[in-house]
Amino acid sequence: MPTRQRDSATRAERRVPRVLSIAGSDPSGGAGIQADLKSIAAVGGYGMSAITALTAQNTRGVRGVHVPPAEFLAAQLDAISDDITIDAVKIGMLANAEVIAVVADWLRRTAVPIVVLDPVMVATSGDRLLDPEAERALRDLLPLADLITPNLLELAVLANAVAGAEDGARTGDGAGAGDASADAAPTIAPATTWAEAIAQAQAVSAATGARVLAKGGHLPGGDAPDALVHAASATVIEFGGERIATTATHGTGCSLSSAVATLQAELGDWEAAIGEARRWLRESLRQGEALEVGGGHGPVSHFAGLWSRGGLRTAPTPAEIADEWWNGIADVRAAIDDLPFIRALADGTLEREPFLGYLAQDALYLRDYARVLAEASRLAPDAAGQAFWANSAHGSLVGELELHTSWLEGAGGTAGTGVFTAEPDAATTAYLDHLLATGARGDYAVLAAAVLPCFWIYVDLGERLAAGGFGQRALDPGHPYASWLETYADPAFAVATREAIELVTREAAAATPERREAMRRAFRTSSEHELAFFAAPLG
Numbered sequence: 089m090p091t092r093q094r095d096s097a098t099r100a101e102r103r104v105p106r107v108l109s110i111a112g113s114d115p116s117g118g119a120g121i122q123a124d125l126k127s128i129a130a131v132g133g134y135g136m137s138a139i140t141a142l143t144a145q146n147t148r149g150v151r152g153v154h155v156p157p158a159e160f161l162a163a164q165l166d167a168i169s170d171d172i173t174i175d176a177v178k179i180g181m182l183a184n185a186e187v188i189a190v191v192a193d194w195l196r197r198t199a200v201p202i203v204v205l206d207p208v209m210v211a212t213s214g215d216r217l218l219d220p221e222a223e224r225a226l227r228d229l230l231p232l233a234d235l236i237t238p239n240l241l242e243l244a245v246l247a248n249a250v251a252g253a254e255d256g257a258r259t260g261d262g263a264g265a266g267d268a269s270a271d272a273a274p275t276i277a278p279a280t281t282w283a284e285a286i287a288q289a290q291a292v293s294a295a296t297g298a299r300v301l302a303k304g305g306h307l308p309g310g311d312a313p314d315a316l317v318h319a320a321s322a323t324v325i326e327f328g329g330e331r332i333a334t335t336a337t338h339g340t341g342c343s344l345s346s347a348v349a350t351l352q353a354e355l356g357d358w359e360a361a362i363g364e365a366r367r368w369l370r371e372s373l374r375q376g377e378a379l380e381v382g383g384g385h386g387p388v389s390h391f392a393g394l395w396s397r398g399g400l401r402t403a404p405t406p407a408e409i410a411d412e413w414w415n416g417i418a419d420v421r422a423a424i425d426d427l428p429f430i431r432a433l434a435d436g437t438l439e440r441e442p443f444l445g446y447l448a449q450d451a452l453y454l455r456d457y458a459r460v461l462a463e464a465s466r467l468a469p470d471a472a473g474q475a476f477w478a479n480s481a482h483g484s485l486v487g488e489l490e491l492h493t494s495w496l497e498g499a500g501g502t503a504g505t506g507v508f509t510a511e512p513d514a515a516t517t518a519y520l521d522h523l524l525a526t527g528a529r530g531d532y533a534v535l536a537a538a539v540l541p542c543f544w545i546y547v548d549l550g551e552r553l554a555a556g557g558f559g560q561r562a563l564d565p566g567h568p569y570a571s572w573l574e575t576y577a578d579p580a581f582a583v584a585t586r587e588a589i590e591l592v593t594r595e596a597a598a599a600t601p602e603r604r605e606a607m608r609r610a611f612r613t614s615s616e617h618e619l620a621f622f623a624a625p626l627g
């Protein structure tokens with residue numbers, strides 16, 4: 089199938105695991121598939137869901153359960169696996185034995201590399217989410233999982249079930265979770281100590297071959313430990329942590345198992361995946377009550393970490409930033425266009441003295457501008473940026489200054505004098521001080537924004553002069569300053585300017601809002617210095 093080929097061809101470069109949740113719906117959004125999709129997204133995955141059952145529940149309890157025909161679950165699962173490569177599956181509420189059979193059959197037919205099974209039996213509110221008779225069917229599903237994540241009660245039921253499978257023995261009060269004929273919910277007592285829970289996890293892992301994450305969320309006391317138990321390698325990895333004082337624990341098991349499935353697909357290491365999922369869940373648990381959802385056990389705040397770390401607003405694109413900055417200096421550009429110096433330069437009426445004065449200041453400017461560009465090259469985060477600014481520094485000294493030299497040395501009469509002999513005027517000093525100080529502060533992005541107007545305003549002016557935007561005289565080869573006008577309409581300078589705009593606005597798009605604003609301000613300030621610089625010769 090072409091889709092599959094495309095999927096697997098790009099697999100090596102993939103960063104976003106495609107994770108399927110097979111679970112029940114919680115309309116209040118805190119548990120079940122709703123929690124799973126949020127959790128998968130929160131830790132960096134692409135979430136999908138096949139719905140096993142609909143519950144009518146909120147943070148206080150479950151009011152009803154509707155299980156659609158099992159064939160329709162099979163249809164959902166096939167629709168997904170016929171088209172999409174699945175990197176990991178998380179299994180939650182399975183409702184009844186028929187649903188379990190459909191999932192087991194699909195898992196056997198579909199080679200999913202990672203299967204995390206959260207054996208949901210009872211909601212945090214205490215309501216049952218799995219038929220008692222289905223607990224036997226669940227036992228047969230366990231070996232298809234790579235990781236099983238029971239809470240204390242579920243762990244006791246599974247341990248009892250696997251013990252029952254081995255020797256027919258019953259534990260607890262004798263009602264027997266493995267007894268398919270039992271009508272009432274079996275009353276199996278959960279482990280009362282952490283050591284007992286780990287022993288049960290070892291039994292389940294030994295009987296199924298799966299890893300078992302024993303969860304201590306329901307333990308009494310001040311700690312909420314989890315332990316990853318793998319009988320085959322005789323390992324027990326403990327994850328410690330203080331219990332977080334919160335009522336917002338609805339959906340913690342769903343959220344943890346989805347996050348682990350996603351992170352395992354990314355990291356390929358169970359200990360690392362569980363460690364990271366737990367750090368994320370604990371952060372989300374701490375922020376749960378702030379959501380103020382419901383009067384019972386509220387949900388965790390799945391995206392709290394992302395929100396607080398600045399993932400909330402869509403960043404502008406580089407093109408949008410370029411428009412915003414350019415439009416933001418429209419007043420400055422209009423003021424430059426209206427300067428007597430620019431008007432007289434365009435129509436050829438500018439006196440030789442102010443023109444040479446301007447060139448002398450510009451030569452002084454370019455020499456230090458090249459130093460600032462070299463500093464941008466030093467600070468650039470990648471080789472492409474480094475090369476671009478270094479090349480621009482070279483261009484400022486060699487290409488542009490040649491023109492100044494020929495004009496100014498001709499004017500001075502003696503070769504080798506006249507280029508850098510002028511005193512910098514106030515406008516030149518102010519502009520250079522701004523650029524040199526920005527360079528000295530060492531923030532590459534802000535410095536790159538500060539050097540941009542010198543490219544952009546000149547190219548824009550040069551192109552409009554050459555296009556007759558300031559009158560036809562500027563196009564006349566006999567214009568007294570024709571060689572100057574040609575330099576600024578140079579297509580190579582236009583190409584370099586487009587590259588500079590792209591470099592700087594890409595940097596701005598990736599920056600934090602605060603840094604982007606600092607860049608915009610530096611860009612605006614430099615453009616104001618451009619205006620003062622052009623105004624100075626006739627000022």
Ligand SMILES: Nc1ncnc2c1ncn2[C@@H]1O[C@H](COP(=O)(O)OP(=O)(O)O)[C@@H](O)[C@H]1O
Nearest residue numbers: 239303304305306312313314331332340341344
């Ligand atoms: N109050 C809490 N403080 C810290 N971690 C908790 C708390 N409640 C649950 N957890 C963690 O949430 C995850 C889910 O655990 P648990 O509540 O035992 O499962 P379930 O939601 O399936 O009943 C585990 O990692 C557990 O350690």
Ligand SMILES: Cc1ncc(COP(=O)(O)O)c(N)n1
Nearest residue numbers: 112119120211339340341342
């Ligand atoms: C649809 C559905 N699935 C699972 C749970 C268990 O929630 P928890 O993660 O709190 O054990 C639930 N309450 N509802």
